[in-house]
Amino acid sequence: MPPPGIFGDWELTHTGGTSDWFPVEETRYYTNAFLIQNAKILLGYKKRGLGIHKYNGFGGKVEPDESTVAAAARELLEEAGISAPLEHAGTLLFVVPGNKWAHIDIFRAEEYSGTIIESDEMRPEWFDASQIPFDNMWDTDRYWLPLLLAKHPFAGRADFEKEGDSYILKRWWIGKKT
Numbered sequence: 001m002p003p004p005g006i007f008g009d010w011e012l013t014h015t016g017g018t019s020d021w022f023p024v025e026e027t028r029y030y031t032n033a034f035l036i037q038n039a040k041i042l043l044g045y046k047k048r049g050l051g052i053h054k055y056n057g058f059g060g061k062v063e064p065d066e067s068t069v070a071a072a073a074r075e076l077l078e079e080a081g082i083s084a085p086l087e088h089a090g091t092l093l094f095v096v097p098g099n100k101w102a103h104i105d106i107f108r109a110e111e112y113s114g115t116i117i118e119s120d121e122m123r124p125e126w127f128d129a130s131q132i133p134f135d136n137m138w139d140t141d142r143y144w145l146p147l148l149l150a151k152h153p154f155a156g157r158a159d160f161e162k163e164g165d166s167y168i169l170k171r172w173w174i175g176k177k178t
């Protein structure tokens with residue numbers, strides 16, 4: 001059965017960890033967007049803030065009165081300098097005790113317009129889809145990014161505990177659309 005906070009019918013693909021699911025908090029909405037082209041994926045090396053020094057898609061907080069897809073497009077433009085026809089790929093609940101729950105809507109696109117630029121927040125870099133730097137990304141991305149690449153809708157939850165500057169994965173559950 002999916003964990004608290006994940007609704008609908010999903011077929012389990014990966015789960016693990018032994019801690020209890022952390023308790024419910026208020027939810028805050030985020031976006032994350034990946035560009036895929038010619039068997040390559042565009043990632044950004046995060047230069048500041050949450051997830052600093054990790055590779056990730058481009059994204060951030062949804063502003064009040066902004067739709068999720070508009071927020072995703074705005075963040076992609078701010079952080080990588082490009083526009084793209086974004087399609088919803090999946091959802092990840094990112095939970096850290098004491099913080100609001102991050103509900104992350106994750107998008108994909110296969111074309112873009114504009115010129116990819118480095119921003120204050122991200123240094124964009126193309127990777128072969130067969131050489132994604134999972135060891136330098138958020139834990140659990142290795143489980144759901146293949147579903148994003150395969151265009152298979154997914155939902156997941158990842159609970160982390162903050163220890164110093166590190167986030168330690170404590171429990172996770174990833175499912176794909178049945």
Ligand SMILES: Nc1nc2c([nH]c(=O)n2[C@H]2C[C@H](O)[C@@H](COP(=O)(O)OP(=O)(O)OP(=O)(O)O)O2)c(=O)[nH]1
Nearest residue numbers: 030031032049050056058059060061094102138141
């Ligand atoms: N791929 C992936 N992305 C994640 C995870 N957790 C998580 O917050 N993110 C994404 C969601 C957002 O795109 C980004 C965090 O947003 P952000 O960069 O705006 O956060 P921040 O606190 O630094 O905000 P700000 O100072 O820029 O306003 O990280 C995760 O487990 N995997």
